[in-house]
Amino acid sequence: MIMQSIRWLLGRVILGIDWLTSPKPVDRSEQDMARIRKATKHLTLYHYRACPFCVKTRRQIKRLNLPIELRNAKRNPQWKKELVEKGGKEQVPCLHLVDADGSEQWLYESSDINRWLEERFPPPSTEESTATG
Secondary structure: OHHHHHHHHHHHHHHHHHHHOOOOOOOOOHHHHHHHHHHHOOEEEEEOOOOHHHHHHHHHHHHOOOOOEEEEOOOOHHHHHHHHHHHOOOOOOEEEEEOOOOOEEEEEOHHHHHHHHHHHOOOOOHHHHHHHO
């Protein structure tokens, strides 16, 4: 009971700090956003709201201005079941990727997910930002 209370309190502290220090999304051109919406259409992040590693990944998603579906696997039993049965384990964060050919990949570990997102959807360069803005 005490550990559960401590976890709950720490979770609220983590969420509060995240809210206070939320990153500003990068500015992207309409053309770039259209490309990104199409590319992220089949991406889903399975997460727990107060998990610090999930917060790290959600911050990257927000910073890169990516419209990725978020599924709280702690609150929704169906999403938890999908995560375990299809992804192979109950570990969050987990980015579910579906390629154009229908093949699936389940990417775990916040640092790996963040690196993949940064490589796939890099922020616009300074020149691009000033040219479109």
